[in-house]
Structures are given as C-alpha cells and as structure tokens.
Amino acid sequence: MYVAVKGGDAAISAAHAWLAQRRRGDEALPELSPAQIEEQLGLAVDRVMAEGSCHDRGLAALAIKQARGDLIEAAFLLRAYRNTLSRFAACEPLDTGAMRVQRRISATYKDLPGGQVLGPTFDYTHRLLDFALAAEGLPPAEPEEAEAASATMPRVTELLAREGLMSRDIAGGNETPPDLTREPLPFPTPRPLRLQSLARGDEGFLLGLGYSTQRGYGNAHPFVAELRMGEVEIMLAPSELGFAVSIGDITVTECQMVNQFAGSAHNPPQFTRGYGLAMGHGERRAMAMALVDRALMATEMGEEATAPAQDAEFVLLHADNVEATGFVEHLKLPHHVDFQSELEKLRSIRARWQADRDANPLAEAAALEATI
Amino acid sequence: MSAPLLEAANLQLRFGAVRALDGVDIEIFPGEVVAIVGESGSGKSTLLRVLAGNMDADAGTVLYRDAGGEAHDIHALSEAGRRKLMRSDWGFVHQNARDGLRMGISAGGNVGERLMAAGDRNYAHIRAEAADWMARVEMDPARIDEPPKNFSGGMQQRLQIARCLVTNPRLVFMDEPTGGLDVSVQARLLDLIRGLVSQLGLAVFFVTHDIAAARLLAHRIVVMRHGRIVEEGLADRVLDDPRHAYTQLLVSSVLAA
Amino acid sequence: MNAITPRNAPENAYNFAYLDEATKRMIRRAILKAIAIPGHQIPFGAREMPLPYGWGTGGIQVTAAILGPRDVLKVIDQGADDTTNAVSIRRFFARVANVQTTTRTAEATIIQTRHRIPERPLTEGQVMVFQVPMPEPLFKLEPRLAETRRLHALGDYSLAQVKLYEDIAKQGESGSSYNHPVMVGGRYLMSPSPIPGFDNPKLHNSPALMLFGAGREKKIYAVPPYTSVESLDFEDHPFRPMRAPQHCSACGSATSYLDEIIADDQGGRIFVCSDTDHCAETQGL
Numbered sequence: 001m002y003v004a005v006k007g008g009d010a011a012i013s014a015a016h017a018w019l020a021q022r023r024r025g026d027e028a029l030p031e032l033s034p035a036q037i038e039e040q041l042g043l044a045v046d047r048v049m050a051e052g053s054c055h056d057r058g059l060a061a062l063a064i065k066q067a068r069g070d071l072i073e074a075a076f077l078l079r080a081y082r083n084t085l086s087r088f089a090a091c092e093p094l095d096t097g098a099m100r101v102q103r104r105i106s107a108t109y110k111d112l113p114g115g116q117v118l119g120p121t122f123d124y125t126h127r128l129l130d131f132a133l134a135a136e137g138l139p140p141a142e143p144e145e146a147e148a149a150s151a152t153m154p155r156v157t158e159l160l161a162r163e164g165l166m167s168r169d170i171a172g173g174n175e176t177p178p179d180l181t182r183e184p185l186p187f188p189t190p191r192p193l194r195l196q197s198l199a200r201g202d203e204g205f206l207l208g209l210g211y212s213t214q215r216g217y218g219n220a221h222p223f224v225a226e227l228r229m230g231e232v233e234i235m236l237a238p239s240e241l242g243f244a245v246s247i248g249d250i251t252v253t254e255c256q257m258v259n260q261f262a263g264s265a266h267n268p269p270q271f272t273r274g275y276g277l278a279m280g281h282g283e284r285r286a287m288a289m290a291l292v293d294r295a296l297m298a299t300e301m302g303e304e305a306t307a308p309a310q311d312a313e314f315v316l317l318h319a320d321n322v323e324a325t326g327f328v329e330h331l332k333l334p335h336h337v338d339f340q341s342e343l344e345k346l347r348s349i350r351a352r353w354q355a356d357r358d359a360n361p362l363a364e365a366a367a368l369e370a371t372i
Numbered sequence: 373m374s375a376p377l378l379e380a381a382n383l384q385l386r387f388g389a390v391r392a393l394d395g396v397d398i399e400i401f402p403g404e405v406v407a408i409v410g411e412s413g414s415g416k417s418t419l420l421r422v423l424a425g426n427m428d429a430d431a432g433t434v435l436y437r438d439a440g441g442e443a444h445d446i447h448a449l450s451e452a453g454r455r456k457l458m459r460s461d462w463g464f465v466h467q468n469a470r471d472g473l474r475m476g477i478s479a480g481g482n483v484g485e486r487l488m489a490a491g492d493r494n495y496a497h498i499r500a501e502a503a504d505w506m507a508r509v510e511m512d513p514a515r516i517d518e519p520p521k522n523f524s525g526g527m528q529q530r531l532q533i534a535r536c537l538v539t540n541p542r543l544v545f546m547d548e549p550t551g552g553l554d555v556s557v558q559a560r561l562l563d564l565i566r567g568l569v570s571q572l573g574l575a576v577f578f579v580t581h582d583i584a585a586a587r588l589l590a591h592r593i594v595v596m597r598h599g600r601i602v603e604e605g606l607a608d609r610v611l612d613d614p615r616h617a618y619t620q621l622l623v624s625s626v627l628a629a
Numbered sequence: 630m631n632a633i634t635p636r637n638a639p640e641n642a643y644n645f646a647y648l649d650e651a652t653k654r655m656i657r658r659a660i661l662k663a664i665a666i667p668g669h670q671i672p673f674g675a676r677e678m679p680l681p682y683g684w685g686t687g688g689i690q691v692t693a694a695i696l697g698p699r700d701v702l703k704v705i706d707q708g709a710d711d712t713t714n715a716v717s718i719r720r721f722f723a724r725v726a727n728v729q730t731t732t733r734t735a736e737a738t739i740i741q742t743r744h745r746i747p748e749r750p751l752t753e754g755q756v757m758v759f760q761v762p763m764p765e766p767l768f769k770l771e772p773r774l775a776e777t778r779r780l781h782a783l784g785d786y787s788l789a790q791v792k793l794y795e796d797i798a799k800q801g802e803s804g805s806s807y808n809h810p811v812m813v814g815g816r817y818l819m820s821p822s823p824i825p826g827f828d829n830p831k832l833h834n835s836p837a838l839m840l841f842g843a844g845r846e847k848k849i850y851a852v853p854p855y856t857s858v859e860s861l862d863f864e865d866h867p868f869r870p871m872r873a874p875q876h877c878s879a880c881g882s883a884t885s886y887l888d889e890i891i892a893d894d895q896g897g898r899i900f901v902c903s904d905t906d907h908c909a910e911t912q913g914l
Binding site: 009011076080082086182183184185313322326327329334338342343344345352 | 643647649672673674675676677678679681682683684686706707708711712713714716717720743744745762772773774775800801802804806807808823824825826827845847848871872873886887888889903
C-alpha cells in the first residue's frame with residue numbers, strides 16, 4: 001500500500017530538526033550571535049528591515065540568523081512578527097531636512113550649501129577581494145570624518161522649487177495616512193500607498209524596473225538631485241498630550257530623483273521628482289524606488305503609459321517578495337488532485353482526437369503530406 | 373417620415389484650446405446611411421465616438437429611440453445600459469481590425485461572442501450563425517476556426533462587420549472601415565457594405581475622408597471642418613452642387629485625384 | 630482510527646486563534662458582505678500570517694475569524710487529512726486555538742480544504758473554508774483587476790463563454806479540468822478554487838455554507854446554503870464532471886474521486902480514494 005505522502009506529522013518534525021542542525025553548521029566553529037550580524041552584516045539587516053517593513057535591527061539580525069542568511073525568508077519572519085504587534089499611533093512625517101547627515105551627495109550641482117559628504121560608501125572602492133579580511137585582521141584605520149555633519153543641509157529639490165522649476169509635492173494635510181498593511185491596495189492606487197508598497201518591495205525587482213526606465217522602457221531622464229543617509233528623529237504626538245515628543249532616532253536613506261516634464265495644458269514645463277526612502281542604509285533601494293515612483297506618475301501627468309514600470313497594477317502587485325516567494329514556492333505543495341483531473345482530461349481529448357483520425361484516414365494522409 | 377433613430381443637439385467638446393466639436397446638431401433616420409466627411413482633424417471621428425457614447429461631450433445631448441419608440445439620453449445612461457445597447461441595438465466597425473476583433477480568438481468565436489453576450493448558450497446554434505454570417509460577408513465558412521491573423525486586411529474588416537451584424541443591430545457606426553486597404557479591396561468591401569445595408573435596412577453613420585466612398589454608400593452627407601458642420605444635404609446634392617467653399621475644395625480634390 | 634483529537638494546553642503568547650479580535654471582526658464583516666452578495670469578491674485587509682502566501686493564508690484567516698472554542702475542525706489537502714500541509718495547518722489551530730480537531734467529515738463543524746470537497750454530503754450548520762490561490766475567475770483572460778472588476782459589475786462574462794467556445798471548437802470539449810468557473814445565483818462568475826470539476830456539482834444548493842479566502846490576493850467570497858451554483862457550459866455541451874473510471878483499490882468505491890498512484894517502474898498503477906476519511910468509512914474502519 002502506498003504511503004509516501006502520508007504520515008506528514010512525523011516527516012514535518014524530522015525535517016525541522018534537520019533544518020535546525022543545518023542552521024548551526026559545524027559545531028567546532030563558534031556560533032554567530034545576532035549582535036555580530038547586526039554589527040558586521042549591517043546592510044543585510046537594513047534590507048531585511050526595509051522588506052520586512054519593521055524597524056528593529058536586533059529582530060532583523062535574529063531573523064537573518066534563523067533564516068540561515070536567506071534574506072527573503074528573514075523579511076518574511078519579521079513581517080509575520082510585525083503583524084501581531086498592536087498599532088497605537090502613527091508618527092509625524094519624518095523631517096529628513098533636519099537629518100544628521102552621514103552621507104549626502106548631489107549629482108546635479110558641483111557644490112551646494114552643506115557640501116558633498118561622501119560618507120561610508122562602496123563608491124570609488126576598487127572591487128578587489130581583500131584577502132586580509134579572510135584572516136582575523138587588525139582593526140581598520142580610524143576615519144577622519146566619522147562624526148555626522150552637524151550643519152543643516154537644505155534639500156536640493158527645495159532650492160529648485162523656490163525658483164518654480166520643480167513641482168512641490170502636495171502636502172498630505174492632517175489625515176491619517178492610509179496603511180498598506182491594514183487595507184487591500186485599491187486601483188488606481190494613490191501615491192502614499194504606492195510609496196508604501198515600493199518601500200517594502202523586493203530590492204532586486206525595484207532595481208530591474210528602475211533600470212528598465214533608463215533603458216527606454218518609460219522614457220526617463222533622471223538625475224540624482226540628492227541622496228542622503230543619516231539619522232532622523234521620530235516624533236510622536238500622543239492624543240492625550242496634544243504635542244509631539246521625540247521617541248528616538250533611526251537611520252534612513254533618502255533619494256530625490258529629478259526628471260524633466262514637458263508640461264501639459266494645466267501644468268507648465270518643469271522638473272518633477274521621484275522619491276525613494278529606505279530604512280537604514282539602502283542607496284540602491286532608495287534610488288530604484290525613486291525611479292519607479294516617478295515612472296508610476298505617468299498617468300497622472302498625462303504621459304503615455306506603455307512601459308512595465310509605468311503600470312501600477314503590474315508593479316505593485318508583483319513587487320512584494322514575501323507574496324511572490326509564497327506563491328512561487330507553493331507549487332511545491334501537492335497538486336495531485338488537479339493533476340489527476342488534467343490526466344483524465346488529456347486522455348479524453350486524445351481519445352476524441354484519435355477517433356477523429358480513425359474516422360477520417362484521408363485527412364491524416366493529407367496532413368502527413370503537408371508536413372513533408 | 374418616422375421619428376429619428378438617433379438625434380444629437382448642440383454637442384460641444386474642447387481638447388485644451390482646440391474645439392473638437394462646436395455646436396454640432398445631427399440626426400439619422402431608420403434605414404438611412406449618413407456619411408460624415410472631412411479632413412483628418414476635422415472632428416468627424418470624435419463626433420462618431422460621442423454619438424456612440426464612447427466619449428463624453430462637454431455639453432449637448434444624444435437621444436436614441438429603441439425599437440419600442442422610447443427615447444434614451446445616451447450620456448445619461450449607465451455604463452451597463454450603454455454596453456447593453458452596444459451589444460444588441462448597435463454595432464461599431466473600427467478602422468483598425470485590431471480594435472474591433474479579438475486577435476487571439478477564432479473567426480467563429482469573434483462572430484459568436486455577441487450572441488453569447490446576448491445570452492445564447494447553444495454551441496451548435498452559435499456556430500451555425502457564425503458560419504452563416506461568414507458566408508454573408510463572402511468569407512469561406514470552412515475557415516471558421518482560424519484566427520484573424522490568418523486573414524488579409526480586407527477579410528478582417530469583413531469579419532468585423534459579420535461580428536457586428538450577427539445580432540441584427542438597428543444602427544451601425546463605421547469609422548473609416550475601408551481606410552488602409554488597397555483600392556480594389558476597398559471597392560469590393562464598399563459594394564458588400566452597400567448590399568448588406570439595403571438588405572437589412574440598417575441605419576449607418578459612416579465616417580470617411582473618401583468622397584468617392586461617401587458617394588457610393590450615403591443617402592445624406594455631412595461635411596465637417598474645425599469641429600463644425602459646414603454643409604449637409606442629400607448626397608447627390610452635396611457632391612454635385614457643393615455650396616460651401618470647403619466642400620467645393622473636398623469634392624474637387626477627389627475629382628482631381 | 631480515533632477521529633477526534635482532544636484539546637491541547639493553550640498557547641498563551643497569542644490571542645485565541647492567533648489573530649487579534651479587531652482583525653477577526655474586520656474579516657467577519659467581509660464574510661458577512663460576501664454572504665450577502667453570493668459569488669462577489671470582497672476585498673479585505675489580509676494580514677501576514679506565520680505561513681507562506683499561497684499555502685492557505687486566506688483560508689486560515691477565514692477559519693481563525695469564525696472559529697469558536699466549541700468548534701470541531703477538520704483540515705484536508707488533496708482530500709486527505711494526513712498530507713503535510715493539512716497536518717501543518719491543523720497543528721497550527723490546535724496550538725493557537727486549542728480546539729478539537731477531527732478527521733471525520735460528519736463530526737466537523739468547520740472543514741478547511743485545499744483542492745477538494747469531501748465525498749460525504751455536507752449538512753446544515755457545517756462550514757467549508759476553501760483556500761484560494763487566484764480568486765478572479767477571469768484572470769487568465771484579463772489580468773487587470775480594474776478591468777475584471779468592471780466586467781463583474783456589468784455582468785459581462787462573454788469572455789469566459791468565448792474561451793469555452795474556443796476549447797470545444799479546437800478539442801471537442803472544455804479545456805479546464807479543475808477550477809472550472811461557476812455562475813453563482815445567476816449573477817456572479819466565480820472561481821470554485823482549484824477543485825476538480827468532479828466536485829463542482831457539490832457546490833450547487835449545498836446545505837453547508839461555503840467560504841472562500843484568498844490571502845495574497847486579499848479577497849473573500851462566499852456561497853450561502855441552498856444557492857444555485859452552475860458550471861459554465863453550453864446547453865448542447867453540458868459540463869461533465871470527470872473521474873478516473875477505476876475502482877478504489879482500498880475500499881472498492883466506483884463513485885469517489887481517485888488518486889492515481891504509480892505502483893512500480895513498469896508503469897503499473899493503482900487507484901485509491903483521494904478522500905481518506907470517506908475511504909476509511911467505506912471500509913468500516
């Protein structure tokens with residue numbers, strides 16, 4: 001009697017035990033601590049926080065450890081945890097203009113108030129494997145400018161907006177912003193929900209889409225007006241207090257991408273912006289998000305929307321890697337009931353096909369002739 | 373004469389600074405073929421879309437009288453109501469077959485779709501009707517299972533016409549149905565349309581920039597320029613005795629061609 | 630086989646049945662709407678569950694929202710109670726809701742399922758909860774949700790009917806063997822979830838309440854008891870439920886839906902009931 005798919009209970013327990021052993025690896029080597037992951041694999045932690053849409057470096061590090069370094073799995077763990085937390089308030093909009101900047105660059109101006117701050121970046125490193133890291137090395141040299149710049153740095157887009165060359169984003173007013181994690185996405189999708197969706201979207205998917213807009217699928221001519229990374233204060237106004245208080249600082253990366261706009265009957269020709277924001281240090285994510293955000297404005301701007309990146313249903317419904325990985329991987333689940341009905345269907349259709357041929361052998365000969 | 377099948381009054385539509393429709397009044401009677409002629413940009417295709425309820429005007433009304441004699445304000449109808457009309461009483465033949473056909477579906481499926489939309493659930497009947505209509509538009513019914521891409525441009529237009537007529541509409545909108553076809557193919561298609569229209573007693577709004585096509589098909593001609601009707605009248609009168617300078621230009625340019 | 634499994638000690642870290650009460654209320658409101666408009670898809674704020682999307686998150690949320698302490702829960706996948714995913718979901722509810730679970734269709738008050746409806750006729754008071762991967766019956770013909778929503782509003786299903794016409798023209802019969810669309814209450818076209826066509830007739834005028842949950846797509850829909858559910862077809866090509874023509878090699882049933890099992894590498898095959906409870910019952914176990 002066939003039993004391979006039965007006895008699931010015991011099989012599941014055994015698989016979980018094996019998984020735990022694999023996660024630990026060779027016990028002769030020291031175990032990784034979440035603190036080590038948080039400190040030394042910080043960019044992985046940042047990505048997991050962004051895609052898990054939950055700012056908690058310690059939990060993200062734990063998720064990475066539990067997921068054996070599978071960052072999508074880690075984001076999923078964080079999301080599932082986040083879902084059980086109660087929501088007691090929404091913070092005030094972040095004031096990224098008041099950011100304590102660790103990195104700030106503009107590609108549109110050679111110099112600007114506040115200056116260019118290169119910060120901790122892979123840019124201009126030579127991508128040569130550093131074999132010194134393979135050995136237990138000495139601590140790296142102390143950088144000269146390790147402290148965050150203290151001077152306030154005006155946002156480049158604000159300089160353009162004052163001149164009337166840049167559209168201002170419409171202020172949200174005092175309405176509570178819609179929450180992607182509580183309500184299903186409507187279509188057409190308002191921009192706040194689009195941005196929420198992109199902010200937690202898969203980095204690889206956003207990168208590919210953003211890239212496609214540069215290669216002619218979406219007609220973008222982007223400039224990085226400003227990319228900044230540093231600490232911002234989280235302000236919260238509890239209703240019983242009536243005013244906002246600071247509840248701490250978090251690191252974010254913000255990208256403002258400038259794009260030309262030809263103008264329409266209602267709007268003068270001017271620059272428009274695409275906006276990207278990532279928790280932690282995530283430049284690639286913030287830049288790709290800004291490109292896709294701008295591409296998704298096509299319909300509102302009266303531009304012809306022909307490219308994948310301009311199609312909100314396509315982009316937003318496929319950007320979420322937790323949804324995507326679940327549905328792709330669910331193909332591993334047994335489908336033998338449906339497959340059985342496909343088998344019977346195919347047998348029935350083939351019998352019909354064969355009967356037709358048997359009844360009409362001339363057509364078969366003609367078909368054979370036609371193929372010769 | 374009976375009441376008009378469809379009548380529009382004082383249609384206004386602007387695209388920014390451009391007046392696409394500027395105070396247009398137009399009507400059509402049962403069994404009548406009305407050609408709307410003019411150069412590209414004159415507003416004739418826009419007028420057709422507004423009359424068919426596919427586009428809203430800024431102002432004005434379009435009234436349609438159904439078989440029971442009841443008048444409906446097309447732009448006050450719900451989308452469901454308009455779609456129902458478009459499935460039953462009306463047909464629309466597009467210039468580009470791609471806009472009027474489902475390119476991934478067989479010829480029979482294309483013709484049969486309107487019957488299914490109207491509630492026909494008998495496969496054999498749907499198939500027989502589709503084959504019959506293919507024959508009536510002079511297509512080979514043996515090719516009923518082939519997709520539109522296997523057919524020439526002229527044949528695709530015939531298929532579009534069969535798809536429209538299978539539910540016996542009372543009013544058909546045609547937007548340059550022979551545009552983009554070879555001259556000889558155009559002539560045969562126009563002949564076919566003329567035959568079907570008189571056989572079925574259809575009312576047709578026929579948009580064209582081709583004066584010769586208008587002469588062949590239309591009972592009445594409406595000449596448009598800059599969103600206005602500059603001249604209208606019986607086809608022979610307009611073509612043989614054009615009064616407006618613009619009509620004279622249109623008529624003479626075709627004679628010169 | 631002892632069908633009913635007693636309750637475990639409760640898992641205190643989470644609310645009863647995992648979801649918080651506000652979320653359950655939101656889901657129940659969506660369910661009530663869905664029951665009021667049979668076959669119509671109701672969007673809801675689906676939550677992330679500790680189970681991957683595509684593995685039954687919609688069904689689990691529906692079950693969690695309606696589950697009470699006195700319910701008796703049965704979970705099946707491919708008709709069987711002991712397939713891995715069914716075990717995993719049953720364990721989940723035993724752990725977070727501390728409810729009685731069963732493998733017996735007759736004893737269950739709620740039956741969560743993936744891909745099957747039990748062979749034993751359902752009764753009044755029972756609730757079926759279906760796990761749904763793609764709730765939109767038209768998605769293969771029209772991927773845009775904004776457009777399919779319009780087509781549903783207009784009751785315009787000629788697209789689906791044309792697809793069926795094309796299947797018959799090309800191959801003599803309908804091309805879909807599972808997830809074959811149904812008309813509910815003569816108004817809405819609905820995906821019955823990927824159940825084999827064999828199970829479609831069980832939806833028609835069933836005394837049980839049928840709830841459908843799609844987590845990733847964030848939709849809930851329902852077929853209330855005693856509602857007409859008709860498989861899309863033509864009068865002269867009526868819908869034909871199919872099963873393998875063999876008998877079950879375990880219980881001998883000639884009417885139940887069968888799994889085909891490759892028995893050896895010479896292509897030998899045996900057939901057994903997909904519904905494990907039904908098979909056991911027939912065998913008198």
